[in-house]
Amino acid sequence: MGGRGLCGKAPVLDLRLPVWHPAGDKTGFDQMNLFADIRALVVAELTAMTAEGALPAGLDFAHVAVEPPRDAAHGDMATNAAMVLAKPAGLAPRAIADALAVRLAKDARIMAADVAGPGFLNLRLSNLVWQSVVKSALTDGADYGRSNAGGGRKVNVEFVSANPTGPMHVGHVRGAVVGDALSNLLAFAGWSVTREYYINDGGAQVDVLARSAYERYREANGLEPEIREGLYPGDYLVPVGAALKEKYGTSLLNQPESVWLTDLRDYASAMMMQEIRNDLAQLGVRMDVYSSEKALYGTGQIEAAIQTLRDQGLIYEGTLEPPKGKVPEDYEARIQTLFRSTAHGDDVDRPVMKSDGSWTYFAPDIAYHFDKVQRGFDELIDIFGADHGGYVKRMKAAVSALSGGRVPLDIKLVQLVKLYKNGEPFKMSKRAGTFVTLHDVVEQAGADVTRFMMLTRKNDVALDFDFAKVLEQSKDNPVFYVQYANARINSVLRKAQAAGLDVSDAALAKADLTQLSHPAEIDMAQQIAEWPREVEIAAKGNEPHRIAFFLYELASEFHGLWNRGNDDPSLRFIQEGKDATSCAKIALARATGVVISAGLSILGVKPAEEMR
RNA sequence: GCACCCAUAGCUCAGCUGGAUAGAGCGUUGCCCUCCGAAGGCAAAGGUCGCACGUUCGAAUCGUGCUGGGUGCACCA
Numbered sequence: 001m002g003g004r005g006l007c008g009k010a011p012v013l014d015l016r017l018p019v020w021h022p023a024g025d026k027t028g029f030d031q032m033n034l035f036a037d038i039r040a041l042v043v044a045e046l047t048a049m050t051a052e053g054a055l056p057a058g059l060d061f062a063h064v065a066v067e068p069p070r071d072a073a074h075g076d077m078a079t080n081a082a083m084v085l086a087k088p089a090g091l092a093p094r095a096i097a098d099a100l101a102v103r104l105a106k107d108a109r110i111m112a113a114d115v116a117g118p119g120f121l122n123l124r125l126s127n128l129v130w131q132s133v134v135k136s137a138l139t140d141g142a143d144y145g146r147s148n149a150g151g152g153r154k155v156n157v158e159f160v161s162a163n164p165t166g167p168m169h170v171g172h173v174r175g176a177v178v179g180d181a182l183s184n185l186l187a188f189a190g191w192s193v194t195r196e197y198y199i200n201d202g203g204a205q206v207d208v209l210a211r212s213a214y215e216r217y218r219e220a221n222g223l224e225p226e227i228r229e230g231l232y233p234g235d236y237l238v239p240v241g242a243a244l245k246e247k248y249g250t251s252l253l254n255q256p257e258s259v260w261l262t263d264l265r266d267y268a269s270a271m272m273m274q275e276i277r278n279d280l281a282q283l284g285v286r287m288d289v290y291s292s293e294k295a296l297y298g299t300g301q302i303e304a305a306i307q308t309l310r311d312q313g314l315i316y317e318g319t320l321e322p323p324k325g326k327v328p329e330d331y332e333a334r335i336q337t338l339f340r341s342t343a344h345g346d347d348v349d350r351p352v353m354k355s356d357g358s359w360t361y362f363a364p365d366i367a368y369h370f371d372k373v374q375r376g377f378d379e380l381i382d383i384f385g386a387d388h389g390g391y392v393k394r395m396k397a398a399v400s401a402l403s404g405g406r407v408p409l410d411i412k413l414v415q416l417v418k419l420y421k422n423g424e425p426f427k428m429s430k431r432a433g434t435f436v437t438l439h440d441v442v443e444q445a446g447a448d449v450t451r452f453m454m455l456t457r458k459n460d461v462a463l464d465f466d467f468a469k470v471l472e473q474s475k476d477n478p479v480f481y482v483q484y485a486n487a488r489i490n491s492v493l494r495k496a497q498a499a500g501l502d503v504s505d506a507a508l509a510k511a512d513l514t515q516l517s518h519p520a521e522i523d524m525a526q527q528i529a530e531w532p533r534e535v536e537i538a539a540k541g542n543e544p545h546r547i548a549f550f551l552y553e554l555a556s557e558f559h560g561l562w563n564r565g566n567d568d569p570s571l572r573f574i575q576e577g578k579d580a581t582s583c584a585k586i587a588l589a590r591a592t593g594v595v596i597s598a599g600l601s602i603l604g605v606k607p608a609e610e611m612r
Numbered sequence: 613g614c615a616c617c618c619a620u621a622g623c624u625c626a627g628c629u630g631g632a633u634a635g636a637g638c639g640u641u642g643c644c645c646u647c648c649g650a651a652g653g654c655a656a657a658g659g660u661c662g663c664a665c666g667u668u669c670g671a672a673u674c675g676u677g678c679u680g681g682g683u684g685c686a687c688c689a
Contacts (some may be wrong), residue, residue: 156667203689354687361689389616
């Protein structure tokens, strides 16, 4: 036996004894999450202690946590159980901790359980546990870290929703990326996700679009366009004008607006939407549903939504106080139809109908969100630009009222992106006139780099995007740093394969992982073990940026291990003449790669196979 | 005037939803790099977590009140 190229022959590493999953503890999905496993063990022991009378009955274990300690010197994991329970149990924290420590230490996975400080219980886990994590990553592959935290709940993520009046610009990019990555993340964490775009094609802005397009149509017919104040000046409408000439010839020239407005509005906004779809595709953003504001008019949906509010006594006729501070000069109190949003947490009531009897923008938006509620979503998420901050409370109030408080609405405000090039503020206006388009950004930086960088800040903080820096190949550049780690891993696999080793995941999963005993290797495995936990934390907080940060840390750990191989050849992944050891080390590298791929896939970034 | 967001090392930012001596990168300083895995590596210095109260075993994290910066505030979308 021991033929070259085999990564088998390992002792059985499956430590999943029944004790890991006490009956009634959630679903089987958490079995990949080591922290959840150990927490389950702690809770099981606490339950047993209660049964034996060591703890009073009726204690709430909800706040018992198992987490990595801030300082790794304290151990692999720590639980606050004793401190959380001390007061309600009427016992000293250390007494509970001591008793719990004795019990936990009996578990095969736990090497040591030490009480520290005011009552922390520090746990040191057997290397076998960390080694088995490597195996899990290899056997689960792309599903490693997948979670059922969402429990299959239906969530609707509305994002982008740019007006169909022009191409997408930088301001839209971040919201698009955040929404797309968040959708990926939630899907990975067990939610049933619908990605939705709300087309604002019902308001005055599409009339402006139609008039602007009409001027371009005149231009296409050899006339001088009159781009008056208030029209869209961008030359992206030139092709629209040409298409209109193609379709209508000269028949619309010198015709009054009433003749062509409706047609041009539909035609131009359809063309703009097509362009927006192309932009999204270029950025790698996928939508499941496009909903139209215009389609809500005339169907009775707006009336029905307002009626639902009226039935709750939330609609009334009245006048609003003028805004305090700077009052507009032409302010004049008027009677309007108002939504009593203050009954659901807003600061002032909001108009749904203008004094001339037409709907405000808010009304179709209410109807649209009512539609989402009626479609049966359990949760709604809206991604808005930061300039919509004033809109958050009224929208939440509306959803709260329309769903009877059943459906939570989380609104993520995405802050500005400031563009730079070599530290200088970046201005470019190829075709748009005044703004940098999404197309320009992606063309310069690439979709992968753009997406990753947009996720390196939490959404409510402004972000600097420097075209020079994001393309730099150095450690300063997080995209490169993570991609480089993946490239190194692939390089190891290629070399091993060339040397005749079977480096398939199936083969590597059978490697003798007990060979991974060096602290640096255990550290690497521990980082891999954190992945499922990180996914759940990020998903529950709707915070995709955590994935980007985690990948950076993971890459950092990997590069660190790689660099130590410079000084200590025994830490190199390929050990000449020692296939069993090589297989184990390559398995560790590949497991790291599995997580990087999974993480990048959530971010919507293609992993780099090699750097050039 | 009101609402929302932000404030953590010189700079750019993380910080596990309340845990132990608050972290990373850049920058600075020092050391290492003829070859064996260096588009680098190791180490050090650097903090009143904007301020003040409060909640409790325990606060950067939660609450209240301030200060400074950003954004938005009548029938615009």
